[in-house]
Amino acid sequence: MSRAAERLKIVLNHLDRSPLCVRNSSTSTQQVVYSQPHALRYTFDNDILSTEQRLSYEENGFLVIKGLVSEGDINRFRVAFERICRGEVKIPGLIVMRDVSIAKSEFIPDQKAISKLQDFQEETELFRYCALPQILKYVECFTGPNIMAMHTMLINKPPDTGKMTSRHPMHQDLHYFPFRPADRIVCSWTAMEKINRQNGCLVVLPGSHHGTLREHDYPEWEGGVNKMYHGIRDYNTNHPRVHLEMEKGDTVFFHPLLIHGSGMNQTQGFRKAISCHYASADCYYIDVSKTSQENIALEVKAIAEKKYGGGFITFEDTWAIRGRLVQGERTNM
Numbered sequence: 600m601s602r603a604a605e606r607l608k609i610v611l612n613h614l615d616r617s618p619l620c621v622r623n624s625s626t627s628t629q630q631v632v633y634s635q636p637h638a639l640r641y642t643f644d645n646d647i648l649s650t651e652q653r654l655s656y657e658e659n660g661f662l663v664i665k666g667l668v669s670e671g672d673i674n675r676f677r678v679a680f681e682r683i684c685r686g687e688v689k690i691p692g693l694i695v696m697r698d699v700s701i702a703k704s705e706f707i708p709d710q711k712a713i714s715k716l717q718d719f720q721e722e723t724e725l726f727r728y729c730a731l732p733q734i735l736k737y738v739e740c741f742t743g744p745n746i747m748a749m750h751t752m753l754i755n756k757p758p759d760t761g762k763m764t765s766r767h768p769m770h771q772d773l774h775y776f777p778f779r780p781a782d783r784i785v786c787s788w789t790a791m792e793k794i795n796r797q798n799g800c801l802v803v804l805p806g807s808h809h810g811t812l813r814e815h816d817y818p819e820w821e822g823g824v825n826k827m828y829h830g831i832r833d834y835n836t837n838h839p840r841v842h843l844e845m846e847k848g849d850t851v852f853f854h855p856l857l858i859h860g861s862g863m864n865q866t867q868g869f870r871k872a873i874s875c876h877y878a879s880a881d882c883y884y885i886d887v888s889k890t891s892q893e894n895i896a897l898e899v900k901a902i903a904e905k906k907y908g909g910g911f912i913t914f915e916d917t918w919a920i921r922g923r924l925v926q927g928e929r930t931n932m
């Protein structure tokens with residue numbers, strides 16, 4: 600444990616961390632107010648995370664929980680994915696993405712042609728992932744009790760074709776989100792098989808969530824870059840990196856300002872992970888025009904207009920339509 604973490608632990612042990620019970624005057628029901636000692640801004644104490652786990656997330660911006668999702672559930676997600684790849688089901692709103700290196704070649708209805716599913720909130724079997732009780736129990740530590748599933752993905756990182764397009768550039772997920780506060784947003788990302796450096800594991804810069812949202816744009820990669828895969832133009836390449844090697848079912852929770860990416864898939868297999876970005880339903884939308892997020896907002900809007908037509912869809916709308924309540928009350932989002 601680092602010096603800073605040791606200091607935080609001492610502070611924490613001197614604070615009263617028991618949940619406060621207060622009377623809500625308008626409804627006269629009892630509400631648990633999650634105690635959040637001043638020293639800890641990223642997590643709530645609801646008796647799920649150990650002190651070490653809380654301090655680790657506060658310090659590093661991510662937390663890996665081993666074996667969180669069962670083999671049985673992952674196999675079911677895989678079956679649902681394969682049905683979609685074979686074109687057997689049509690799911691409203693689902694985006695089926697192909698790797699840029701094969702985007703212009705003939706379509707074969709097979710998982711080999713698909714690099715990612717996005718927005719599976721209407722696919723019952725895959726969306727079960729977002730509501731798994733053991734996932735939500737951890738998510739609540741970061742978002743609080745009212746939880747929205749905002750963004751869903753199943754990433755099927757293909758074997759690299761030699762153009763290095765299977766890489767995901769280093770980025771902060773908050774770049775894509777027009778809602779705040781950042782600390783009440785978290786990603787859960789579950790390995791659907793053994794994921795290591797060979798097949799392109801996640802790479803994170805621990806502690807980078809303490810920084811601010813950086814400017815993102817397409818990296819200047821010779822072999823091309825996938826649509827919307829923006830990267831931070833000049834992140835500090837001397838910052839320590841951690842390669843997150845994970846087993847099937849292991850899950851990482853990470854902060855939306857954590858700088859992360861993933862490497863090339865140097866194997867012949869399709870590296871699979873399923874993920875969901877959650878936000879507190881108490882979050883609020885912000886106007887990203889004239890901010891560093893304007894470039895991605897314009898791209899998303901252009902795709903939405905091509906898909907649905909008209910000029911009436913705002914960046915905020917594209918999120919409000921996709922968001923689903925998975926716990927508590929839909930208070931604001």
Ligand SMILES: CCCC(=O)SCCNC(=O)CCNC(=O)[C@H](O)C(C)(C)COP(=O)(O)OP(=O)(O)OC[C@H]1O[C@@H](n2cnc3c(N)ncnc32)[C@H](O)[C@@H]1OP(=O)(O)O
Pocket residue numbers: 694695696697698699702703717750772773775824825826827828829876902
């Ligand atoms: C925390 C959040 C982090 C992130 O979300 S990071 C990544 C975000 N990614 C996304 O949001 C996925 C975006 N992808 C999409 O919307 C669609 O897959 C995309 C790119 C519009 C393609 O839509 P389709 O319906 O498949 O249309 P299509 O096959 O007719 O292609 C239309 C034009 O797009 C091109 N395209 C397809 N896949 C691509 C790719 N991977 N990279 C770059 N360009 C790609 C395709 O060549 C075609 O171009 P053109 O119009 O013929 O010049």
Ligand SMILES: Nc1ncnc2c1ncn2[C@@H]1O[C@H](COP(=O)(O)OP(=O)(O)OP(=O)(O)O)[C@@H](O)[C@H]1O
Pocket residue numbers: 766767768769796797799802818859860861862863
């Ligand atoms: N030339 C580059 N410019 C910008 N980002 C890069 C570059 N090369 C790799 N990255 C990014 O760094 C992250 C890690 O990639 P990669 O796994 O190749 O790293 P690595 O440290 O070289 O690991 P390995 O040695 O296992 O290949 C990914 O997000 C990747 O997109």
Ligand SMILES: O=C(O)CCC(=O)C(=O)O
Pocket residue numbers: 752754756767772801859860861872
């Ligand atoms: O699974 C991966 O390679 C990382 C994907 C990712 O970070 C993202 O889509 O935001």
Ligand SMILES: [Fe+2]
Pocket residue numbers: 770771772859
């Ligand atoms: Fe990401």
Ligand SMILES: [Mg+2]
Pocket residue numbers: 862863
């Ligand atoms: Mg490398």
